[in-house]
Amino acid sequence: MAVKLSSASPAFERDFRSLLDSKREASVDVDEIxxxxxxxxxxxxxxxxxxxxxxxxxxxxxxxEELRITKAEIDAAMxxxxxxxxxxxxxxxxxxxxxxxxxxxxxxxxxxxxxxxxGSRWTAIGAVGLYVPGGTANYPxxxxxxxxxxxxxxxxxxxxxxxxxxxxxxxxxxxxxRLAGVEEIYRVGxxxxxxxxAFGTETIAPVFKIVGxxxxxxxxAKRRVFGTVGIDMIAGPSExxxxxxxxxxxxxxxxxxxxxxxxxxxxxxxxxxxxxxxAERVDRAVATQLRTLPRSDxxxxxxxxxxxxxxxxxxxxxxxxxxxxxxxxxxxxxxxxEDMLSRIANAGAVFLGRYTPEAxxxxxxxxxxxLPTARSARFSSGLSVLDFxxxxxxxxxxxxxxxxxxxxxxxxxxxxxxxxxxxxxxxRLNL
Amino acid sequence: MAVKLSSASPAFERDFRSLLDSKREASVDVDEIxxxxxxxxxxxxxxxxxxxxxxxxxxxxxxxEELRITKAEIDAAMxxxxxxxxxxxxxxxxxxxxxxxxxxxxxxxxxxxxxxxxGSRWTAIGAVGLYVPGGTANYPxxxxxxxxxxxxxxxxxxxxxxxxxxxxxxxxxxxxxRLAGVEEIYRVGxxxxxxxxAFGTETIAPVFKIVGxxxxxxxxAKRRVFGTVGIDMIAGPSExxxxxxxxxxxxxxxxxxxxxxxxxxxxxxxxxxxxxxxAERVDRAVATQLRTLPRSDxxxxxxxxxxxxxxxxxxxxxxxxxxxxxxxxxxxxxxxxEDMLSRIANAGAVFLGRYTPEAxxxxxxxxxxxLPTARSARFSSGLSVLDFxxxxxxxxxxxxxxxxxxxxxxxxxxxxxxxxxxxxxxxRLNL
Numbered sequence: 001m002a003v004k005l006s007s008a009s010p011a012f013e014r015d016f017r018s019l020l021d022s023k024r025e026a027s028v029d030v031d032e033i034x035x036x037x038x039x040x041x042x043x044x045x046x047x048x049x050x051x052x053x054x055x056x057x058x059x060x061x062x063x064x065e066e067l068r069i070t071k072a073e074i075d076a077a078m079x080x081x082x083x084x085x086x087x088x089x090x091x092x093x094x095x096x097x098x099x100x101x102x103x104x105x106x107x108x109x110x111x112x113x114x115x116x117x118x119g120s121r122w123t124a125i126g127a128v129g130l131y132v133p134g135g136t137a138n139y140p141x142x143x144x145x146x147x148x149x150x151x152x153x154x155x156x157x158x159x160x161x162x163x164x165x166x167x168x169x170x171x172x173x174x175x176x177x178r179l180a181g182v183e184e185i186y187r188v189g190x191x192x193x194x195x196x197x198a199f200g201t202e203t204i205a206p207v208f209k210i211v212g213x214x215x216x217x218x219x220x221a222k223r224r225v226f227g228t229v230g231i232d233m234i235a236g237p238s239e240x241x242x243x244x245x246x247x248x249x250x251x252x253x254x255x256x257x258x259x260x261x262x263x264x265x266x267x268x269x270x271x272x273x274x275x276x277x278x279a280e281r282v283d284r285a286v287a288t289q290l291r292t293l294p295r296s297d298x299x300x301x302x303x304x305x306x307x308x309x310x311x312x313x314x315x316x317x318x319x320x321x322x323x324x325x326x327x328x329x330x331x332x333x334x335x336x337x338e339d340m341l342s343r344i345a346n347a348g349a350v351f352l353g354r355y356t357p358e359a360x361x362x363x364x365x366x367x368x369x370x371l372p373t374a375r376s377a378r379f380s381s382g383l384s385v386l387d388f389x390x391x392x393x394x395x396x397x398x399x400x401x402x403x404x405x406x407x408x409x410x411x412x413x414x415x416x417x418x419x420x421x422x423x424x425x426x427x428r429l430n431l
Numbered sequence: 432m433a434v435k436l437s438s439a440s441p442a443f444e445r446d447f448r449s450l451l452d453s454k455r456e457a458s459v460d461v462d463e464i465x466x467x468x469x470x471x472x473x474x475x476x477x478x479x480x481x482x483x484x485x486x487x488x489x490x491x492x493x494x495x496e497e498l499r500i501t502k503a504e505i506d507a508a509m510x511x512x513x514x515x516x517x518x519x520x521x522x523x524x525x526x527x528x529x530x531x532x533x534x535x536x537x538x539x540x541x542x543x544x545x546x547x548x549x550g551s552r553w554t555a556i557g558a559v560g561l562y563v564p565g566g567t568a569n570y571p572x573x574x575x576x577x578x579x580x581x582x583x584x585x586x587x588x589x590x591x592x593x594x595x596x597x598x599x600x601x602x603x604x605x606x607x608x609r610l611a612g613v614e615e616i617y618r619v620g621x622x623x624x625x626x627x628x629a630f631g632t633e634t635i636a637p638v639f640k641i642v643g644x645x646x647x648x649x650x651x652a653k654r655r656v657f658g659t660v661g662i663d664m665i666a667g668p669s670e671x672x673x674x675x676x677x678x679x680x681x682x683x684x685x686x687x688x689x690x691x692x693x694x695x696x697x698x699x700x701x702x703x704x705x706x707x708x709x710a711e712r713v714d715r716a717v718a719t720q721l722r723t724l725p726r727s728d729x730x731x732x733x734x735x736x737x738x739x740x741x742x743x744x745x746x747x748x749x750x751x752x753x754x755x756x757x758x759x760x761x762x763x764x765x766x767x768x769e770d771m772l773s774r775i776a777n778a779g780a781v782f783l784g785r786y787t788p789e790a791x792x793x794x795x796x797x798x799x800x801x802l803p804t805a806r807s808a809r810f811s812s813g814l815s816v817l818d819f820x821x822x823x824x825x826x827x828x829x830x831x832x833x834x835x836x837x838x839x840x841x842x843x844x845x846x847x848x849x850x851x852x853x854x855x856x857x858x859r860l861n862l
Binding site: 084085087088089091092095098099102103108110112116117118120121123124125126139140141172208209223227229230234249251252255256258259261262263289293294295299323337341345346347348349350351352353354355356357358359360361362363364365366367368371372374376377378379380381382384386390391392393394395396397398399401402405406407408409411412413415416417418419420421422423424425427428 | 515518519526529539549603640682689693730781787794798802807809813823830832833839840852854
């Protein structure tokens, strides 16, 4: 069902390019409605947020304060969760926290060879908004993956928003919030929630940055408020690229390909192998497993429309193809994955060896599952503590330093026609 | 001329908010024309790029290849530059390189307490586009500030674009490019240059990220291609905030305020002091210095429309005000600037003490002068080596690790209704 490419074919370059260029996202144009919702929330605050929430989510509430999730609601969610799931969420929380703690950047202060003091100082962003989707993509693991790194970074205030269409809210999302230490939660969503976080309302204080996934309205709203606040990446449909030699169990690799295909009809799963026979066996295993998969409709559509099997003459060809695909998730199911990794530059997250299915990274590996999609691993990284801090650069000269550096600064200011720049130096040196 | 605020006044909070909310940028709506230029460059490549360049920049050329700056042109620029300016640019280049080398992030590989291998690996972005404006904002120092960190990060290919309206090109920009090691330079600009870098043309290979300042067309084009490529921040007009006690020379502080005011009529210079008499003397010194400043028209307009002097009862009030302003540039001209810095969170770059005029940081301090404007220091940082690298997260389990972590991953996959995720783990454990 998936498209099959062979690197030995004369048409390979053309076919591979067409795979790279395939447009997977339906670009719904919601920009105009999003613009008007944002303007309305900016102008009318709480009243607008409440109006849209009542209308779009069909909930009843007399004020935004009523839309705030109470401590009692979170307590109730904690009591409703089964012990196994709670234990798994706690393990995930702890492993995410440990891994991300290593990402906290270190301040740097030093004196250079001529005595000038320089430095970089990192501080946490003061207030962050976390968007959590309602409906089918409402994942407690995503709450942990976004909130835990923010907490580790030292963010003081995290305001979470999550819509409850028809009043329905997944209690596991509240459990994950509690485990991550998030206490300020509002039952709102869509562009109106993004507007409330960015501009603030009477009830919700504005934040400085908004993270978290969302639908087309949320994505468009985040793009529009970018500048007023910071935003994380705009995530596209999930992807996996598996590089596998013929010594893998085809059932294992098929399961890995389907683990992304089941996310979304626009998800993409690709296999690169040097063994044409193995490729056939994986393809058949995918077909077999699809028959018993609960989300078979979604996974079948993804595999049919965007799945691909690329057979190469040698796995030596793989690194260059990987770099062009720049996958969100990359599995290297080969004998020496470290060697292959050393020849690859572009991938959001890499899963090494035959015993690291990507799903481990989605939940309990400890690394983040918010990763660059749509080939953006060529220029961007997964979510990390760095997304919740900012750097201030520090410069300190004494009179002697200024005497040494000043004349060059004055010369460059003159060359650029910026006399006041030069003056601010010259005046201190009596020049 | 600048607005004057006193923190003792009952109207202070209202006035301060109004200062924070003042809209400094004329929002020219160029989005529609930019959209059509980008589409045309994407569709017609070189032909479109050439058409727009000939039309908008009034240059004659028969091909995009002819728009590439030759080695001979750069050689000629190198010979035309006066020795003092060349020496100053070399000093700036060397100091920027030394400082930014300290920002190269370290890879991290480790084995956790249960034996799982994790890590973060950093690699340079493969190809970066550098936009350099033509006309009045055509600064060789900006070329260094953007290109040197990219080189330090290990970026293999830097493609620079700079328009030459009526064929005029500042030779110092070519000198700075040569000093930074940039060799691929095209005489093109505007949205068409951004399109060429993002999508590629027959002559110009596409890049993965575009950095550098530009006018409204360039900014709109960068916003539009964001996603296809990475972009740096969208820079707004420059700003300086000086916190000064009464023991400063008012002429020095006035010079510092004017060094940003001369950039742009929309630039903003703010003084916070606890000494009302000193505030008056600075105000008079600004007026005096404006009379002899070559860019007096620009600086006067900026100081009149956006300048502010805030008199507080005590400098203890300063840190909280600074954090709300979140300035691009912050000078702390006080006795104990380190102590004050420790109580401030939001600033792009800080200049400590009485002998560190901001202009030193613009040229030869070593830190970067590309900094967050428009209060975005609340959530973002100045340009650094981190803008030219990306991180791949690494996870490696063996069979034993998978046995330990697997059941929790399966439990969470089940809780999220993602059975194929669970299967990819269970199948390896014969569960």
